[in-house]
Amino acid sequence: MADPAANGNTDSGGSRIGRVPAGYWLAGAFLLVVPSFASNFVMYQIFGWSFILGMISLSLMFLAGYGGMFSLAQMTVAGLAGYVVAICGTSAITDISQNWPWYINIPAALLIAAIFATIVGWLAVRTEGIYTIMITLAVASAFFYFTRQNYVLFNGFSGFNGIFPPQLFGVDWRNPIAFYYLALFWAVFWYLAVLYVSRSPMGLALQGIRDNPRRMAALGFDVTLHRVAAYTFAAFPAAIGGILLTWQSAQISPGTAGIGPVIDILVIAVIGGLRHPIGPFVGAFVYVILKSFSIDILVALGMAGERFQLLIGLGFLAIVFWSPDGLLGLWAKLRDLNRRDPLIGRLVRRL
């Protein structure tokens, strides 16, 4: 699919368009024509859901792949954005929902998600490695239990249902084709945005901090502020993903951002690969395929259908074991097999 080396070094001349690998054009063309042959289920559940989970995982990939910060709170940021849309907008829970128009409740959702992510970041950036994971996991579980127990604002255990996207430009965005293109647009938008930002001073500084925080400070960068800013930026793809997820299922409840989904986002990012923004989308696609079809396969083999988690778990183990860079890493390994110098075993680079 995508070429992970494409994020390479400060590019050397030539038009930007001309240097896009052929795989991207093929994948892009394919994704554009999917609605012409795919069923509603495939468009809405398989691709739509992959794009959404991909975006939420992308926010983790940005933090972890470029910044070395493994935040488990990205699903929580997405869930919060979904909740704000439900609370400020329209839902079946008329006692709580404010019925504000989309041009207020969507910006409100993005803003609140960004503020929340910034606070989480502010807490988490003082820690490293396993402690970042612990703190963000604590935030995620606190959010889960709080939404489950708070009935005034979050409507407790049952959450909200009947949340529909606004009827903009005369289009019913819940229609599978319309929703497919909506999710595709935002997925591509955030994919390109993350790719673009990765080469900006902000993105390069983040990668520098990942490689060597002490040296970054010795170059004049404020390491803590950059890390917090990364959390703020990463809130946006997660929040858009959360809003789309809420529209897709027409509901949001504590379980949407429960511990299971929180871990799933990490699994998706790791399966796909953390080194390039395409990874989370590859991982999300594999995850959705497994989740949607493994039940049938397992039942056909005479096993209980709910064991699909076992398949995902085994896949996760295999990936972590053989290819720490995820599926992208496997792809890169295969591609590099015939580009290695037979004597020194190192990659032969075209300078």
Place this chain on the structure above:
Amino acid sequence: MRLSDRHVGRRSATGSSNALELRGVSKRFGALLALDDVSLTLRPGERRAVLGSNGAGKTTLFNCISGDFPPTAGEIRLYGEDITAFPPQERIRRGLRRTYQISLLFTGLSVLDNVYLACRGVLRRRFSMLRPSRSEPAFLSAVELVELAGLDEVGGVPVSELSYGQQRQLEIAMALAGAPRLLLLDEPAAGLSPTERQALVDILKNLPDHIGFVIIEHDMDVALQVSEFVTMMHNGRVFKEGKPRELESDAEVQALYLGEVDG
């Protein structure tokens, strides 16, 4: 070179004072007194070698000056300004630069990106999410520095694939980014081949006059060629100071240090 207004203003305001002034600087790690009441003065543009055996406190001295580990006692002034309590990035923005004994580079990024980051560190808009254009001053000076360090052929290569000597050269290039006024060079010649050493000496000798440096170096050839004044350290204290030639002939110094390094 390319100075932001901020830097120019600051320099002219403090131009008459010493480049670096340490008064009674001590650093204690638990029971170990790594630096014991060190005082040191550098004129602007002065080139100073710091010698001493392993454990004499040379790198700790650098860590205190650069702010990596602040001193436990004493005062540090950079061009007249008290920087004792400043975090590293604030010291860097005032014209201080350092290299590390063990290369601390961004191994996942290319050579050019490493130098570009070094150039961007002292400029505004460090949080910019816009990609740099090819005509951006920081980008142009990064290209220039990569050439100066003789690394232009490997500009696009990830640092993890560089040879040791190339990584050391990259360290120097990064220390020269922005508008440096005072460099702290921690064993820049360690691990370099004789040819690379000569290239390093040339780079250091050809630095503009207003750039001073303090160099820690075990290779006496390199250290004495590039410095005008030498400070000997021993057990965390300043042991002796003088012109290179005076110290070379000093019996105590020879017993302490020169004797240990076979020429």
